[in-house]
Amino acid sequence: MTNLQALCLLPILALANMFVKISGSSSIHPELTGPDMAYLNSRVVFNCSTPNYPLPVTYELIRDSGVRIDVRMNLQRDQPALFSLKVSATSEGSYHCKATTKRSTGVSNSIRLSVVTPASNTRVTSEPFPPVAYEGSRVILSCDVAKGSHLSYTWFFNKQEVTSSVSPFFHPTGNKLVMEMVTPEHAGWYYCEAWSIVQGNKRVSSSTVVQVTVKVYISKPKISFSISKVGASYFGNVTCWSSRGSPPVNFSLSLDGKEVGSETANEYLSAWFPVTMTPGMDMGVAQCWVKTELQELMSEPLTLEVVPVGGDMKVKVEYLYRADSTLAATRLHCQVSRGTFPYISWLLNDSVLPSKMHVDSYIQPGLPHYVLTNLSRTLILSELGQENTGYYRCRARDSYNDSGPWVESAAVLVPVTDRIWNCLPQAPSSTEIQSHALLATIEVITVVFCCFLLLMLAAGGVCVYRMFDHQQALTHTAVINSDEVPQSAPTFQSGGRPNTSSTDCDTQDQIEEITV
């Protein structure tokens, strides 16, 4: 029984022994290490090894479909099997190694080697070319290389790196920088870098700098004119200008529909045209035209007529209060009824107030403290004192005619004493008057209606009273007209007193505060 078992085991043991021997001899597993990327013309080293495998072993480096590149044999113990290759354009492919002993052969893992060509001759091309575009249009810049593979791209705008997170107006994709809707902020200098990196070794090729120009659409032109006197004759000057736009632009002037002049503005967005002008005469309707390669716009029409200064002159006085109801300033307006180019000056007690006053030097001994604004149409007395008190007058003449006659207003007494100031009505500002004009109208209607009601009640009361007492008759009427509705400011008659009543002293209206 045991013999039979032993007999049966023998072939199994023999088979097992054989299997062990076969498997032992074919268990050579070489391993290939080396780079998967390399620059063209560089050197790469592959290392094939079979750790702890008894020598001798023959190593072969094999490419793709079995092309043998090189062989290493008769290596000493622990000596690596190194294969050094110069990388050419044709080196790209899969590599593996084969290890062979007398009894067995093993094949390694494979490594795919990519050949990286560094970028060269990098330049920026654009669409449109040259990169000049109107605001709102699209500009695409491309970073093009003559040679290169495995490239990444970096864009620079005015020497700053462009990243889409930093500037949402830029969309770098691949080798392109897309600007969908350019704005004047996109105008500037651009360049790109094409680069690759292999084993931490970066190779960069930079382009030259390219200027991107963003053109601005021209705005509707404006028109104005001036007049000056040269000798005995007058000279008119019509100016056309646009507030935005990219030069060059062409300005032209038409007079009554006929072109009378044309000029190309290369630097500034304005042009001027001489025209004949006679004060008091209508010289026609002028209009400015502006043209660019894309646009043509015209200004509003303007009648070229210079009306000489004339008619009535008036001074209007306005008082401005602080929040604490004290007077801050007195504002005098000169109202000229006629005149296109009036030159205005002011007189105090018949002596002329100098008009060329600077804010920082307006305090001069012997002169009242004042500021002139609005082309001298407004005189602001900011200090309250005796030197500001007096008779104010304004006068005007044609600004283009130094020897022309003056037209004068009547004198207005501006009394400036503390006693009067403390008892002036609280005047709302003129803007308040405007905003409350509607309210005032409603108030007047309400008051009139209430008065009517009161009158009816009074009349009814009287009737009832009369019914009871025929001896006594009482009538009570009140008349309110719009003149008695509180005014914006007390008006002064020439040489008179302010028409204010002391009962107004305690009203607490909201007061405009000004700084002069």
Ligand SMILES: *[C@@H]1O[C@H](CO)[C@@H](O)[C@H](O)[C@H]1NC(C)=O
């Ligand atoms: C005409 O007016 C423009 C702008 O106001 C000015 O620049 C130009 O010098 C004037 N021309 C003459 C001849 O005065």
Ligand SMILES: *[C@@H]1O[C@H](CO)[C@@H](O)[C@H](O)[C@H]1NC(C)=O
């Ligand atoms: C102007 O004249 C009035 C009245 O004669 C006088 O009270 C006032 O002080 C004068 N003002 C100046 C600044 O001379």
